[in-house]
Amino acid sequence: MKNPNGYGTIKKLSGNRRRPFVFMVSVNGKQKAMGYFATKLEAMAYQVDYNQSHGLHRLSDNKITFAELYARWLPKHIEYSSVSDSTIHGYESSYKHCVYLYDVPVAEIKYSHLQTVIDGMGSLSYASKKKVRNLLSLLFAYARKMEYTSHDFTGLIRIGKNKPVNPHQAMSKQAINRLWKLADKADVDIVLILIYTGMRTCELRNLKKTDINRRQKYIRITKSKTEAGKRIIPIASKIWSLVEARYSLQGDFLLCDESGNPYSYSRLSRLFSRVMKLIHGEKYKPHDTRHTCATLLDAVDVNDNARKMILGHARHDVTNGVYTHKNLRQLRKAIEKI
Template sequence: MRKPNGYGTIKKLSGNRRRPFVFLVSKNGRQKPVEYFTSQIEAEIFQADYNKIHHNRSLPGHQITLAELYHRWLPAHIADTAPSESAIASYSNSFEHLALLHYEPFQKLKYSDYQRIIDSMRKSGLSYSSCKKVRSLISLLEKYASKLEIIDKSYAPLLSIGKNKPVRPHKPFSRQKINRLWQHTDEPGVDTVLILLYTGMRVGEMLHLQKSDVNLRQRYIRITKSKTAAGIRTIPIHHRIYPLIEARMNTPGQWLISQNDHMCSYSNYCILWRNVMHLIHADGHTTHDCRHTVATLLDNAGANETAKRRILGHAGGDVTERVYTHKGLRQLRKCIELLK
């Protein structure tokens, strides 16, 4: 669509630039840059908003596309919910799966358009989780579009993503493997695996721990960064791992698990993890098996279900549990100490 005179111009600059797209407006017969962008669609959104604010006009017959809606929704969603970096990366990946629909008017998209994308993903061998994330993104975009009064019907709940068939079901660590870890606490990284096995933390939660999140005097850890709202929680420090955490607290730097005085990245931790698993003859175990182990051992010990959920950072099972049941640190400590 040809844009009217005075609407401004978007150009792509040459060279290797982080923000190669520029929006320009004419002033005194010369084009002057207003803002720079990483993508064409971001520049077009800014251009449209700029003309609405400064000239009170819009492109005639303009219909918002899926791509434009996504780039409008994402900043608003980040401001409202502060999702983790991994969640934002997941949104971006799911958005790329919808590439064939990027420039289609959002209000004209139907169930068959979305289902065709998901069916193609399944035929390509992509996981149930990937399909689920795409459906989740569609749902979030439809809710945002509904707020903007672009659509009045949601297709996300109708989409079929098949059945979840785990490629490798999680399995708990055996007592023999846990004992082997205790026999090698002086080896690099062994203490981190034991910390996971006696707290139920996700590996990402552990890697984001700063020393200010650990209270040695009252013996608890505060999780302040997690993939879910329920993941923001307090975990008592089990007496067996207290010396391991205390030793980590006495090292230089702000991070509990550090690498060259910086936060240890997930990829680097995976290398450390594989070395530890090879040491104790447990090749094949994943970091999530630690959470599965904690859940299994607490179940076997007859732990209180609500306390177990609080420790693992799972959402409550029903309204009564979520709203009316409160578990103090003493009760959580009683639960975590059931781990032997």
Template sequence: MKLPNNYGSITKLSGNRRRPFMVRKSLDGKQLVIGYFESKEKALQALADYNRQPDELPKSSITLTTLYKQWLPHHAPNLSKSGVASYENSYRHIQSIASIPIQNLTYDDFQGVLDAMQLSYASKKKVRSLINQLCKFAIKKDLMQRNFGDLVTIGKNSKVRPHKPFTRQQINKLWQLNTAESDGALILLYTGMRCGELLNLRRRDINLKSKYLTVTKSKTKAGEGRIIPIHKRIQPIIESRCSQYQDRLFPISYTNFAKHFSRITNGKHTTHDCRHTVATMLDSADANPNAVRAILGHKNGDITDKVYTHKGLRDLRRAINLLK
């Protein structure tokens, strides 16, 4: 059946998918994805619903992403800046199901997200909290009948394995890879940034002339706004990323980044091991303790001004260059 002009389109995607029928409509020259559906009949119904109310997505087409964008402005006023950042970080872990219409989501979808997380109990607990909040919001908007956040499990609060630093041989192997995946790992190993801080790094946060970057989003207040000199070994990587991307230097979800990281390190390290490696190496090189705390974004009673002087930047650069 041929659809009328400007009505929209239905495309069956390849592969073994639960919801293979994608519904789209062209608006102002751009393709708007209305949703993904199990059958062509449901896809046609969603497209018909949208054309009847073009200013409002039909309930059957509202995705988890749309719901999150509606929920956050309502919830954010009650949160601290770090609280908002925590939810934003948790949201990155559910992006694998973010494009699925709310009404099509199942318990298995949410539980699958948590099962795939190779992180601590505390991190999983935060993601479960976000799922709980989004489900409550969806129920209020008559998009969902039950709160899956009350049903999903995150296991026991077992002891997470201690962080272990990379060896020189392992770091050298990353340099030999020369891939997009190894780029991220090497930047972490020569800046001490947290993974979330790296994924939030934008082109505007990089000062190529003075060779430093600014961490604008961090899980802690002490970590925000700090300056990290760009080590000479990763400068070509940073410059290449800046030429390729105008916004985020690593436009990838936390989950996918962690998967790539695990693959290139043969599952022997977590992203946080990079931060632990930087701290260990700087300590072994007798770096200035205040400079190390400033680079890592740790609380320090001796450093209160986040806008460092030129002398301060030189001190930080002297410390970061101790990394080999």
């Protein structure tokens, strides 16, 4: 992460260390370690305090730079909000696109500065631009709260229209039938489990065996990208034997490697591609399994509320979202229809 000149730097040391992150400053042309920390966030918090206490920040407190704002905001945001490691990584990736703003005082940032950041992302995806805009909105909300600025132009940022390069699609019945015929082949079971549960790939990768109730045959999703994603999914009888077979293998996760670590996204993507080649379904992507589940549920007239509960979609309607509660038995009846 780039910082303003003279602000010091944070590095991660190699090896298995209890405190792998080090904050360093330049003294007489040489880098000097000022402290070691267990996490990057602790190092960032110390960096801000160190520069402030030593009078090394170049601007007055109410004119902090964009980089200093980010360094102050992130630890506070994580402390008071429940955010996942992947979300934090997303913030860090989005921040790198804002290099144009790093040395600019927050109080002097105008709409043109913010739009320049987005325009500078060129042909990058709509989703990437949206993440950067969301980060800027969070930062300026914090800046206004702390009275670093009285302006917030983030609502004026334009990121264009969403034009999916690879729109998702549901798998055909023929493709699903071919999967069942090859169910004994390596990793085909993973694709079938995704189709008949509607899980996101990240939810399956994070799924621990302790999250599976074998007696009542359901999955409890405790880690998801949204709050609505935390839910219970009945395990359809069609895939129960597949889940049981995976459950009997070594490791704490339903899907894990030889060392007991959960599958990475890249590994799951690679095996998905291999399975798709077996059925000549190279056009399909991992997320298409969720669309397939949604399509199958819709085809058998599962009501919208039950479908959203199974898939982990938000329910904005007050009646459906608050007062209607589907029990496990009703959800199981819905999932068994497919």
